């Protein structure tokens with residue numbers, strides 16, 4: 177909640193998570209920041225007298241929303257190129273980022289508000305008009321943009337890029353939206369609802385099936401279902417940038433000089449909520465990499481786990497079965513190099529396999545090799561060949577919603593079902609490729625139990641030569657705190673007890689799942 181809205185309700189704002197530069201100060205009609213304290217003025221000018229030009233920062237946000245809704249684009253890929261194209265300065269880039277990401281994340285809530293203000297189903301609106309409205313709503317309810325500026329600038333944008341007719345409609349609708357504050361809207365939208373999932377879905381802008389899945393995952397991992405609010409809020413906030421210095425190869429000194437702070441969970445990690453990464457030579461060289469701390473921890477847990485003593489003679493062979501684009505492969509490669517081990521990084525998609533090679537470029541060449549192929553064949557092609565195997569399985573990514581503002585609306589429950597057979601086949605292939613006594617780490621950046629515990633249970637149920645290691649303890653052993661609480665010891669189910677789940681609202685990481693399976 178912004179201070180402009182202070183003193184109103186403390187109900188969280190689903191779109192207010194990513195406060196860029198423009199989100200922390202007032203901006204005037206032209207999109208420039210001002211420190212002057214203005215009230216929540218309603219515009220008095222008629223639409224025809226208002227701005228006819230599109231403010232570049234709002235135009236960028238609008239173009240991002242259009243690319244996402246009409247071309248299935250990824251916001252995090254489109255945004256930087258639109259910012260460059262329109263030559264936004266740092267401040268306007270911050271405003272555009274906040275506007276685009278905020279409007280995308282909070283789309284569920286905003287569409288529910290808009291549905292009350294438009295005299296026809298939203299599906300009958302021109303999609304460009306709907307995107308302009310979403311941008312307008314975000315400014316009105318989640319940013320410190322005075323109402324008159326939000327209205328004037330959004331109508332100006334619509335007039336410039338859609339046309340005069342729609343701009344009148346947009347003006348009329350946004351005036352209705354502006355008549356109430358967000359808490360009033362939420363109260364109105366949830367009045368009479370008794371289903372907690374529906375209420376959370378509206379208040380925190382997540383599809384109902386995702387709210388249901390996350391509640392189920394919390395409970396399966398022995399956590400309180402009441403944590404769902406904190407988890408959904410964490411999904412709606414912008415993640416800080418996490419760095420890792422590749423062990424033996426990189427140093428964080430330069431990052432610390434640039435304002436990064438030491439990470440509290442993983443060794444050789446650093447955090448920052450801002451800063452220009454491009455300025456860091458170590459990042460350009462690839463010896464320091466951007467990587468979520470959860471990903472760092474699961475890779476380190478696999479590298480650190482004790483394997484049986486017969487395997488310890490000679491060089492260990494490691495396998496990263498689903499390596500693209502190579503984040504964990506780079507960290508594992510550096511750890512392998514330190515331990516005198518060698519790693520094969522496998523990825524079926526040629527352009528992603530190239531990214532894996534680039535990620536590994538900073539690691540001594542004799543330590544790694546990249547295979548471009550289907551991971552399901554590796555178990556047959558290389559039976560009982562590896563000491564440690566990572567299966568970072570293709571998944572729905574429901575644990576990384578903070579990073580991908582549009583993905584919650586794009587993902588479907590059917591994706592979970594569709595990915596299930598592939599996840600099982602990849603884990604089965606990994607178990608064929610690992611040597612007896614060796615360990616397979618099954619990892620997902622989704623906490624959905626159909627992608628995590630159920631996959632592990634299904635694959636293990638069919639065989640007697642596998643045992644689960646304590647993944648929570650393995651994470652603790654490589655963490656700086658030694659007490660992450662990611663293990664599920666309070667769970668009543670045996671499989672759940674031995675697996676581990678990191679959470680954005682507790683660990684400030686992506687919701688990474690880890691199971692460690694030893695082949696006997």
Ligand SMILES: C[S@@+](CC[C@H](N)C(=O)[O-])C[C@H]1O[C@@H](n2cnc3c(N)ncnc32)[C@H](O)[C@@H]1O
Pocket residue numbers: 471497498499500501502503504505522523524525528549550551552568569570571602
């Ligand atoms: C979650 S991502 C892996 C992320 C990677 N480990 C990292 O840290 O950068 C899953 C990867 O699995 C790959 N994949 C999809 N189908 C696969 C298959 N049949 N065999 C192996 N990998 C596959 C995808 O292309 C994707 O790059």
